[in-house]
Amino acid sequence: MNAVETETAGAARPAPEATAPPAVRAEGVTVRYGDVLALEDVSLSVGQGRICGLLGANGSGKSTLFTAIMGLTAAESGSVCILGADPAAARKRGLVGYVPQSEQVDWAFPVRVADVVMMGRYGRMGPARRPRRADRAAVEQALERTGLSDLAHRQIGALSGGQRKRAFVARGLAQGARVFLLDEPFAGVDKRSEATITEVLSGMRDEGHTLLVSTHDLAGVPGLCDEAVLLQRRLVAHGPPAEVLTPQRLLEAFGIAAHPEGTAA
Numbered sequence: 001m002n003a004v005e006t007e008t009a010g011a012a013r014p015a016p017e018a019t020a021p022p023a024v025r026a027e028g029v030t031v032r033y034g035d036v037l038a039l040e041d042v043s044l045s046v047g048q049g050r051i052c053g054l055l056g057a058n059g060s061g062k063s064t065l066f067t068a069i070m071g072l073t074a075a076e077s078g079s080v081c082i083l084g085a086d087p088a089a090a091r092k093r094g095l096v097g098y099v100p101q102s103e104q105v106d107w108a109f110p111v112r113v114a115d116v117v118m119m120g121r122y123g124r125m126g127p128a129r130r131p132r133r134a135d136r137a138a139v140e141q142a143l144e145r146t147g148l149s150d151l152a153h154r155q156i157g158a159l160s161g162g163q164r165k166r167a168f169v170a171r172g173l174a175q176g177a178r179v180f181l182l183d184e185p186f187a188g189v190d191k192r193s194e195a196t197i198t199e200v201l202s203g204m205r206d207e208g209h210t211l212l213v214s215t216h217d218l219a220g221v222p223g224l225c226d227e228a229v230l231l232q233r234r235l236v237a238h239g240p241p242a243e244v245l246t247p248q249r250l251l252e253a254f255g256i257a258a259h260p261e262g263t264a265a
Ligand SMILES: Nc1ncnc2c1ncn2[C@@H]1O[C@H](COP(=O)(O)OP(=O)(O)OP(=O)(O)O)[C@@H](O)[C@H]1O
Pocket: 033, 034, 036, 037, 038, 056, 057, 058, 059, 060, 061, 062, 063, 064, 065
């Protein structure tokens, strides 16, 4: 395997304390859908307080890695820990927030942005789901953190793609998640939304959250991410973006000559 050791990852930021459990650790994860081998023996470890960019061609296994980390897709072999807990326990404790590529949401359903964010508090409420002051405060704070305060009462279906992504990030923040898995948060969003999302994610990292972000935007990775993972069913490389996004490794992962600027040659 051509992987750069995770422990050396990230030139810009010092690695977190060696004693802290990694935010995410996957060991030898293999996932198969029938005859399709989607992930093969993938091992990686991402320390707390990092932004890790996940890159790979279409069908390289990025979404599968996220769902395997969440424990939503069963691995044929291997194991995953989130902050030292198994995925089901981490989900139950609200430690992890997952923003899939497209949410299974009926966008026509009359639910307000604030209601979506309040869903992050459901795990802390009783069966009647009656919000208390602390719940309302957490929602307000999460909306403010993601720049959505002014849209709190708008119907979720009336938001742009980028605003919706931020609403689901806000739901994770209200939930108290420490680790976020964001599947293509920049897909289909305009430049302004992209800049806002980048700012929100960087701010979350600075507060100690860990973010795994899958993206096709090679050019944006060095500015946003402390480390990068290149996936092609197997782990091609993991380390500082400058060491991972080399022409040779991009060729290995994408099968075509590609440049970090995002253009294929
Ligand atoms: N539910 C499923 N059933 C069968 N095959 C699947 C399923 N989900 C994914 N696959 C296959 O597994 C492989 C990895 O898919 P995955 O969606 O994880 O890749 P990806 O890197 O996220 O792709 P993209 O960039 O296009 O979103 C692909 O070959 C895909 O066709």
